[in-house]
Amino acid sequence: MTSTLLSRVTSPARLKELHPDQLPALAAEIRDFLVDTVSATGGHLGPNLGVVELTIALHRVFDSPADRIVFDTGHQSYVHKVLTGRRFAFDTLRAAGGLSGYPMRVESPHDHVENSHASTSLSYSDGLDKALRLRGEPDRRVVSVIGDGALTGGMAWEAMNNLGGGGGRVIVVLNDNGRSYDPTVGGVAEHLAALRHGRHHGTNLFTTLGLDYVGPVDGHDIAAVEQACREAATRNRPAVVHCVTEKGRGYVPAENDRADHMHGVGPFDPATGRPPAGGSATWTDSFGAALVDIAEAHPEVVALTAAMSHPVGLGRFAERFPDRHFDVGIAEQHAVTSAAGLAMGGLHPVVCLYATFLNRAVDQVMMDVALHRLPVTFVLDRAGITGPDGASHHGMWDLALLGAVPGMRVAAPRDTVELAALLGEAVRTTDGPTALRFPKAKAGPAIAALNRMDGLDILYRSRSRPLDVLLVSTGVLAGPAIQAAESLSDNDIGVTVVDPRWLLPVNPTLVHLASRHRLVISVEDGVRTGGVGAALAQACTDAQVWTPVRSIGLPRSFLSHGDRSAILADHGLTAAAIADTTLTLQRGLAARQPTEREGTR
Structure with missing residues (x-):
């Protein structure tokens, strides 16, 4: 897509060089760019279409990254990423090693907080503002962009309570589109509706808590948002700038989608807004x-x-x-x-x-x-x-x-x-x-059990083999576990695959099954630390069952974004990897001298 104005905006400084008359055209280009890129990668479309003008105004009024702009929740930060020099990375959005769908500190000095759990930005901003004052940098500003849906979270009001009485200068930009994912509910939603429609005069919930209030303003009028933000910035106290926006603005399929305004989408046809046809139920x-x-x-x-x-x-x-x-x-x-x-x-x-x-x-x-x-x-x-x-x-x-x-x-x-x-x-x-x-995935075919034993399902048992390995599968990893067992049987290793169904607490019959095998391996898509394998190992120890228990699962780490199947493969949760790990562990066990009991896991 040829882009004249957008190609010139490689930083907030370059954005400020544009004449106000050019900004509506820039906003239109940004919307076209978002639809084109997100239709290919998937992502959060509706929230970002709704904050185009608001984000342009913020970056024209404030001096990011010296001024801290914090987004709550972070999925409304795509426009911010475009305006801070990351436009050419959008073809990698949410792919492994590519651009994150949320603010990411390692991506840019303009990203201060990696937040995608809602209602947190005001607390971050309160702390950042206090830190700037204590470090002798009172001229730098902290701006928190929070959706009205996030105000339904109690943590936001814990922070609001502190902002109103803390003597700081945080500017709270309220992006009020009447929704979080679904329509915003409760008394706060009704209060904001009254403010939007001029039915509330004088004091309001924000001023009662000690914050100044500016608005409501049309969040799609860049000049109006700029003026409101500059007015709030001149006040030496915390202030709320109430911006009324429309989720999905400027893209007809999103505007017409009354369910969620195309909040979070997979790849879709940009001409129609529709996902590819077909596919099984989720x-x-x-x-x-x-x-x-x-x-x-x-x-x-x-x-x-x-x-x-x-x-x-x-x-x-x-x-x-x-x-x-x-x-x-x-x-x-x-x-x-x-x-x-x-x-x-x-x-x-x-x-x-x-x-x-x-x-x-x-x-x-x-x-x-x-x-x-x-x-x-x-x-x-x-x-x-x-x-x-x-x-x-x-x-x-x-x-x-x-x-x-x-x-x-x-x-x-x-x-x-x-x-x-x-x-x-x-x-x-x-x-x-x-x-x-259960996972974020399409539902696969049913997997029948060979038999049920005290609530446990036996899914596979090697024929005419010793009881070498017990594979304990969790949930949807039953399929890969069975495939691994078949491969192991071909290598003359006797394998039983059991689905506990109820993973926690550990079924005593599972401990009994463990005692009849030489090695137990849990296969789980959660952290190994404190997971199913750890619980089974403890249960075996408590019952004085010394069969070694090992876990194939996820590390105690924050794993980055990417394709689900690829991430599972990276951590050994495929049929081939489970078979290879089991074979290695079984051979290592066979090579050990049987002179000491397995007392550790």
């Missing part, structure tokens, strides 16, 4: 259908989510049972403790979150649900490696975190048949919390 789709079926038979089942009803598969549930569906906004902590209250009231809440966002509510899971032994089910979408969204979105911590929660039972279905069955078992559990985890 795990999310299958969960949504199963939950509706279960809820038909169980009137006590209710569902909660944190501003992501459709992404976690609750669309059909919300349509069928609107009074039993609760979207609490970007407030995972509240979602979990509200679910505890619902359970105390005699219902069975199903809390549907991305696995990565469960991290934000671990205390509530531990102390508000598990301590009270409440029947709450957590459904964790995007568990394991998610791929292009990177370190903050990989759902690789849940097994380690939930493994520390007393009374928590965690299941990982290997296929959608098991997903429905395990969800049903979870809903029928009345004496404590349960969790189900």
Whole structure:
């Protein structure tokens, strides 16, 4: 695409050289550029189409990177990346080794915070502002760009409370488009709507907390946003600049998409906005259908989510049972403790979150649900490696975190048949919390069990071979584990593959199976530290079973973005790699002198 103005803007300094009359044309070029590139790579389109003029105005008023511009959440930073010299890297967006879909400190001095979990920018900004003042740099400004959806998170108001009384000069640019992923909910949304439509005069929620308020202004009018930001910058106190924007602005398919305005997309046809045709159902789709079926038979089942009803598969549930569906906004902590209250009231809440966002509510899971032994089910979408969204979105911590929660039972279905069955078992559990985890992926074919043993499914057993190796598969890694077992059998190694179904706590029968084999290997798409293998090793030690237990899984590291399959392959989670690792470990074990018991793992 030939670009005249955009090709000249290689830095914020070059942006400031443009005449105001040229800016609308620049905004149009940026939108065309975003549609063209994101249609090829996938990414967050709608949020960035909505902040084009706002971001141009910010970089014309403030002096980045000396002035710190912090985006909350970071998925609305594509325009910022374009204006700070990264336009030519967009063909690598979200690919391994390429441009991140979020701010990334190693990419540019203009990126200060690697944030993609919402409602955090105001706290970062509060600390940055205090640091600048303490270091004798009071003339540098801190600007926090936060969407109205992120204001539904409690952490934002903890920060707002401190900003209003802290004597700083943070400028809060409120990008108000009436949405997070889904439409923004709750009292804050109603208050902002009143401000947008002039129904609230004098003091408002922000001024009551001690911040100045400028606005509302049209967030697509660059001159108006510039003027509002300059006015806020002249005040020697924290201020909110309220900008009203439209998510998906300027691209008809996004504007017409009432569900989410093409919030996060895979590759699509830029002419129509439609993804490629075909493909099997996703795990999310299958969960949504199963939950509706279960809820038909169980009137006590209710569902909660944190501003992501459709992404976690609750669309059909919300349509069928609107009074039993609760979207609490970007407030995972509240979602979990509200679910505890619902359970105390005699219902069975199903809390549907991305696995990565469960991290934000671990205390509530531990102390508000598990301590009270409440029947709450957590459904964790995007568990394991998610791929292009990177370190903050990989759902690789849940097994380690939930493994520390007393009374928590965690299941990982290997296929959608098991997903429905395990969800049903979870809903029928009345004496404590349960969790189900599944990946961001297309659902594969069903994998039949040879037989079930005390709740464990035996998926493969070598014929006429000694019991050399027990492969313990977790969830969707059952397929690669079976393929690895077949390869190992060809190398005269006797292998059993077991799917525990309920991974945590460790089933005593799994310990018994371990005692009958010479080597146990867990195959898991979570961190090895504190994962399934670690729990099994501890259970074996407690039972004085000395079979060595090893884990093939993910390291305790922040893994970068890239293709999901490639990242799994990089960490040995393919059939061939599992077979090779098992063969190496088995041969090493065979070569050892059998004079000492296996006392360490």
